[in-house]
Amino acid sequence: MYLLDQYRGTCLSCRYTIPTHLAPADSRARLQEAFKGALVDTIMRHPALQVGMEDVNAKVPSWIQLQSLDLAQHITWVSIDAHDDFEQTVQQTICTQLDDRFPDPEIKLPNWKVTILRQEDDPAMEVLLTWNHPQFDGAGARVIHEDLLRLLNAQDGAPVERTSLDGDILTLPSTPLLLPAPLEVVKSMPVDIKFLAKAFWEDIQPQFLNRDISLATWCPIRSTPYKTQYRAFFVDRTALGAILALCRQHKTTITGLINGLALIAFSSRLDSNVAQAFQSSTCIDHRRNMPPPPPEASWGTSDRAVGNYVTQLPHVYDTNLVALIRSMLPADAASTGGLDLSADLQRELWAVSAQNRLEIVQKLEDGLRNDIVGLFKYVGDWKQTMRGMAKKKRQFTWLVTNIGVLDGGGGKSGDADRSQRWSIERAQFGLSAEIPAAAIEFAPVSVAGGAMCVGAQWPDCAVDVTFGDAIMADLERWLGQLAREA
Template identity: 65%
Template sequence: MATTSNHGTKAKALRKLGMNEAYQLAMYILDQYRSTVLSCRYAVPPHLAPAESRSQLEELFKVAVVDTIMKHPMLQVGMIDASSKTPSWIQLQTLDLTQHIKWLYLDGDADFEQTVQETFRFQLDDRFPDLSTYTKQPGWKITVIRQGDAPFMEVLLTWNHPQFDGAGAKVLHEDFIDMLNNVQNGALERTGLDGDILRLPEAPPFLPIPIEDVKGLPLDVKFFAKVLWEEFRPQFLNRDVSQAAWCPIRSSPYKTGYRTFFVDNASLLAILTLCRQNKTTITGLVNGLALIAFSLRLDSTVAPAFQSSTIMDHRRNMPPAPPGAPWAQSDRAVSNYVTQCLHRYETDLAARIRSKLPANSGEGIDLTADLQRELWAASAQNRQEIVRKIESGLRNDLLGVFKWVTNWQQTMGDMAKKTRQFTWLVTNVGVLDGKTSDDAQRWSIERAQFGLSAEIPAAAIEFAPISVAGRGMVVSANWADNAVDAKFGERIMADLERWLAQLASQS
């Protein structure tokens, strides 16, 4: 198969989109999802901070982007037949870097943090160009926010999820810092770079292989039968009270509700100590806190029980990187290698938690000793479920059911007509290595923020914590503005922020 490339010549279709990629693309086409953003606060070396060094800074940055592009082939490819049942990645001839790198310079009296947050929110809901442009450029972009001579700048990586996942975006930021440090100590000339036009290699890029092509996806008969029943049973037979019927799926108008808060490093270390003592992790803890928050904010007649989902990165289950792969290690592949781990919180558990809540919650409550025992028990159980999922690899994974889907757009359209399954979702891309050191002349990352646009048929609220080693953690959450009341979302996030602060103060 071939198509016209951005050079006007025939370009080679490299492979069909994998199941994860096709699923994400269908959501994008149906306007059930728009963009994902991983933003990092970069510490700028002093010799590049002054305004008179702007041109040098921009050139160095561009060359480091080029080096990162050449290391990760998913940054190099476009797409053909995007709206068909069999979209494919396509080899591109060139990239116009002006379409992928944007600089936003602020006046001295502008509010830097406010601008960062406004830009972040805007880009979550911003759509990439028409699908026809995917034959000419990939679905990713970088926005740099810079103010005067400040010793830092914000770098927002925004992408369309079929291109890669959140763990892949973390790899890109980590590798990019290395590239910046390497570039500032060497020459800025790059083969194939002419001004802002990057000529890509003539040889086809070595794309990461879809997870279903490198790992078996075995399904037990009992598991497969259960999935089929839940998928095709008539709605009048659906008596599962753990589903989020309180939050109907609405397809339009599309708008993401979003909130974020910061946990400083001292507090994070104290919380991590408590997690270790209680045999859980930050991911398990966020699930446990969400369970208490939703039990508090939703009446038992509305939500007698709950389901949640944890996004899991399966790079640890992948074989070693193929010989010649430019990313060298399997855990450094920029692609889509995530699946879900499902959790249920039955009626008796929710009722027990509610029985220990104060009668008058007001605008917030503290966690009593009884509630903390429930919290740590639920968090540890959540962690055990994730560990069992890791140990089982990809056996009985929903991804194994995906191979039976022949039309993702129809499947996702049908899903939007059903009862919402999950009350919340947790996607934790983990700890980002900011490459911090005692050398002030080196680039490093001081803070990171991860966010997803609203996923219309997915969980009511999606939590996305991320931390930078030694620099604290940012917790963000998103929801569909047409389905979740903004004040409700704010209260849930205020609960999590309050309780994390309380836990940190106890250690």
């Protein structure tokens, strides 16, 4: 997708609270040195940060072990003027980085970078980790931030001599690199003949024969001009606690709830002449299905592996369900918007959200049988496959990719010395527009004991900005209503 300009980058941004002894302006050099040292230790822990790609235009690209990294090409410090709006600058930087391209893959640089935004004397700074998805997935980025935080707190304040680091040049290990094994290599991914035949037919059938009314035909796939529209809103700690309690009460999760809210939003914003049914997709992290790594693995356990272990689970919302939801809406819902969730809609919302969770649980229990990744071995040319996808009808109206709860405490509880320790107070997650994928992609993430951010993105050339903003406004309003009424 990256080579065809169907996708550009992914970003997990975290707000780090700085220890008081490193916060003053005259401690800037020590602050930057401490951060660079902890990032070096994080790089050494995760081989995915040490490799580049070669033969990127071949049918089967491969990783190449690098001898060194120039950290000046991967770390950027941005000083924000005291009179500038820090929050606005953070959001603008995330939007810009999602659409930035990485250096030419032929240069064989790792496709990741860290950008730190800070106003002078501010006790917090924003750390953006932006990467090319083949390098690792969102859960892997969460692990990187958590390990970076832990390693920042492991420093006792004294300078640490790292013989591998000379200025900005980091010498990497010369011994053969042990990378986390790909999902399809370490786990059996059996594909039943019926599943394979269905996938093959969907791939080759003429589009005029595809009469599936749940496809997102209301949003044709367009490739140019490439631009991502990214939006985000925050749910504070108290409201999130109330929403989580409701989720437990109704036997669902935040992921299930976002799917349910999106169904109501799209049902109200699109009428039955445009969309009679819908499909959505949920990203599933299969690290729990991975076997333990080798004892010599630098990253420790399988749940701390930085790689790609995500697959997708489709959900179908049929005409009867969508018609039922629309029957509960005011007659002018599509034109006026801004409606609250009635008692009837809330009852249907929780039923849909619970069903969504059951489908996810069933998928995890079934493991990797009949998973889309199991079909990858039959793909001979990925560029040709992705070009073909861009010529088809769009399958998903929305997607939910929830990378879960980030541990922002640095591995130590208690408030006695909190001001002397690094911590993460919030996070937000975003992806660049994925041209053949869902019309709108939702990306929630939260910090343990803190707030939740719900990000969303869509291709500007395919989804009207006003429509996308309205869908996001619906989700923000309804989450607030659920929290207030809990």
